[in-house]
Amino acid sequence: MKRICIIGGGISGLLAGALLAREGYEVEIFERKKRLGGRAISMKMDELNLEEYRSLLSNFNMNIYHSEPEAEILFEKGLLKGYKLDLGFHVIGGGERAINEWLSGFGKVRMIETKLAYIKEDGYEYPFLPLKDRIGFLPQILKLLLSGEKTMEELDPVPMSETIERYGKGKMKLTLEVFSRVIATVNDLNRISTGETLRSLKLLLRGSSPVSYPRGGLESIYAGLASFMKNKIHLGKPVREIVVEDNRVSKVVADRDHEFDAVISSLLAEDLSKILKGDIPKDYLKNLNSLTGTGSLCAYVSFRKIEPDLAGKTFLFIERDVGLEGNDVAGMIDFMTCLDRELSPRDRYLVQAYAICTPEEARKKKVLDKLMEIIESNLEKLMPGFKTYTNWILYLPVWHLDGVAKTIENKKPPLITPIENLYLVGDCTKAPGIGVNCAMSSAKLLHEIIKKSKD
Ligand SMILES: Cc1cc2nc3c(=O)[nH]c(=O)nc-3n(C[C@H](O)[C@H](O)[C@H](O)COP(=O)(O)OP(=O)(O)OC[C@H]3O[C@@H](n4cnc5c(N)ncnc54)[C@H](O)[C@@H]3O)c2cc1C
Structure with missing residues (x-):
């Protein structure tokens, strides 16, 4: 060959x-x-007009669902000038070490790394897994790291709902509920594959930090x-x-x-x-x-100012009893991007967020309105009155995010x-x-x- x-x-x-x-x-x-x-593209918004932007998004199963102000005004008034936007929400699993190991010899990427935080009713918990929890989880984590591909294959057809019922108590239950959803980009625990979730968790645990974002987009x-x-x-x-x-x-x-x-x-x-x-x-x-893919509603927000404590952190959330597939909706709000001065004008802070849904739900107005409400209520918990500091907000649904969803029915x-x-x-x-x-x-x-x- x-x-x-x-x-x-x-x-x-x-x-x-x-x-x-x-x-x-x-x-x-x-x-x-x-x-x-x-x-995996980053777009220099100075170089695109609205028509070109819409056409680019449509090539990737996305569109502009809603924005404040309206998309026409965003472009006419040049409000997106000086920003570099990825196609949608993008945060990479694992830290700088993992990515650079793969890229070895083809240049180095500088990553902004963070631990994960979790949004609660009255604020947030950071880090989501402090040392005492990680020590408590140690036996299970060691078992996971030592388990081989054969075990993972046996667990491929086992839904996460079953695994959580067996092993998930207290903080471990919440950890499995939120991690399996964001790993699979699927809300329904009955559909998420345990084997697939554990394989990805294993990879995340090898990295120097759970999530990171490449400087410069x-x-x-x-x-x-x-x-x-x-x-x-x-x-x-x-x-x-x-x-x-x-x-x-x-x-x-x-x-x-x-x-x-x-x-x-x-x-x-x-x-x-x-x-x-x-x-x-x-x-x-x-x-x-x-084979089926995954969907989400992605959001980009430009702020005039942010709470200094939020800068550099990435927040997980679960909104309970929403009535969509899986009943709960998981998602993330990422303040790592606001540390990268290459992505926005000097006096602006770029934040990205997403809420998970199915590819079918990503085309439904009622669902998207609900997901917008969820993203905004979680932003509100982090920054009460956040709209006062907002320059613009852009909502992009995507109905083919990951190639194949990590579900039990997908082989x-x-x-x-x-x-x-x-x-x-x-x-x-x-x-x-x-x-x-x-x-x-x-x-x-x-x-x-x-x-x-x-x-
Ligand atoms: C909105 C959005 C948000 C995402 N967020 C994240 C995230 O937070 N974290 C994360 O890890 N991943 C995320 N992803 C997924 C990530 O972008 C993909 O997993 C990754 O980029 C896939 O790379 P790939 O090379 O496998 O496929 P692709 O990037 O799809 O590459 C396939 C290429 O093939 C080309 N092509 C197609 N047909 C033909 C043809 N007939 N002839 C020649 N070329 C062809 C396409 O144009 C494309 O360039 C996100 C994806 C989207 C859309």
Whole structure:
């Protein structure tokens, strides 16, 4: 195997490409858009008008649901000038050490790291897991760290509701309830997979801190990879077909027909199934088409001032008995971004937040209104009268956030497919971690698989 085609220039495609190119493979990346980064992009708002912004969001299953002031005014009055916004809420699991281990040799990312806080009726608890709780949880944490993949696989079909009923008491119960929801981006504990949650928790516990945010926005994570790969990327060239003959990819159809020894897809599962042509095992296609993603309502808020104690912290919340799927709604409000002066004008503070819902709920007005109310009531608990300090607030629903939800009904596809020379990477695959972590860990794992097959 010498010549490798990578479909998609998001984080997973870029990292897989860079690792393999460094190994001596001839790698070419095809990206359908004129920009890299996929779902992990940072947008310089000075460079976009409203129409362009809306069109960019729609490419990623998002829109502007509501803003104050209205979106037209935000753009006409230049209120977004000087801001750099990620596609939606983005906080990365694990700290600087974890990310830089993956990126080793392709530039370094400086991360703002934090511990998690938890919003209560009368303020907040920081850190959410102080030393005394962590010591209390130590036996379970050690058991988790020492448990192998076989145990995780046995726990894949077990819903978190069952696990919580068995092991969750007091603070442990709350910890499992909130962590499993934000790890899975799913509110319904009956659907969240215990194995998937524990795999991701394991990865988080390895990091130097539970969550972090890249200085300069998400694009700084892939900037080094993009410059390493610059001569190997075809931008604005969608792959239209992956043709399979005799259980091998015989050609990749983009601007013209291309032949490669191996093909790596980083696409969303349903997008991959649409371009696979030829003799594909029916069960495989059926599974790809059955996989479901996650949804949320994301929010960006620009403040004139913030309470100094909040700066740099990230807050979890659960709103109880809301009546949506799962009954409770979990989410986060992140004040790490307001420490990064590259993301907003000097005298402004950027805060990001999200509330979880299903992809279907993310299209319903009644649900979105409820989620806006939830985000605002939690902001109010942190900063009473927060609207007095607000320059603008922007609400963006997303109905395909994570590639595949970590639920018991989703059978994530492994990196090795039933087609001999076709491989997968990305957050749709059976690799550990949440979102960006999953995308990066899949690329690292696939690199090891391909390297081993060469030895
Ligand atoms: C609003 C939002 C908020 C999120 N928040 C978080 C968060 O807080 N933390 C976190 O860890 N993750 C978060 N995520 C998820 C995270 O962004 C993704 O997990 C990660 O970026 C996935 O990277 P990827 O390389 O697997 O896939 P993608 O980024 O989707 O890359 C796939 C690439 O393939 C390209 N492509 C598609 N079809 C074709 C084709 N036919 N030919 C060529 N190219 C093609 C696409 O344009 C894209 O660039 C969020 C996602 C969204 C949308």
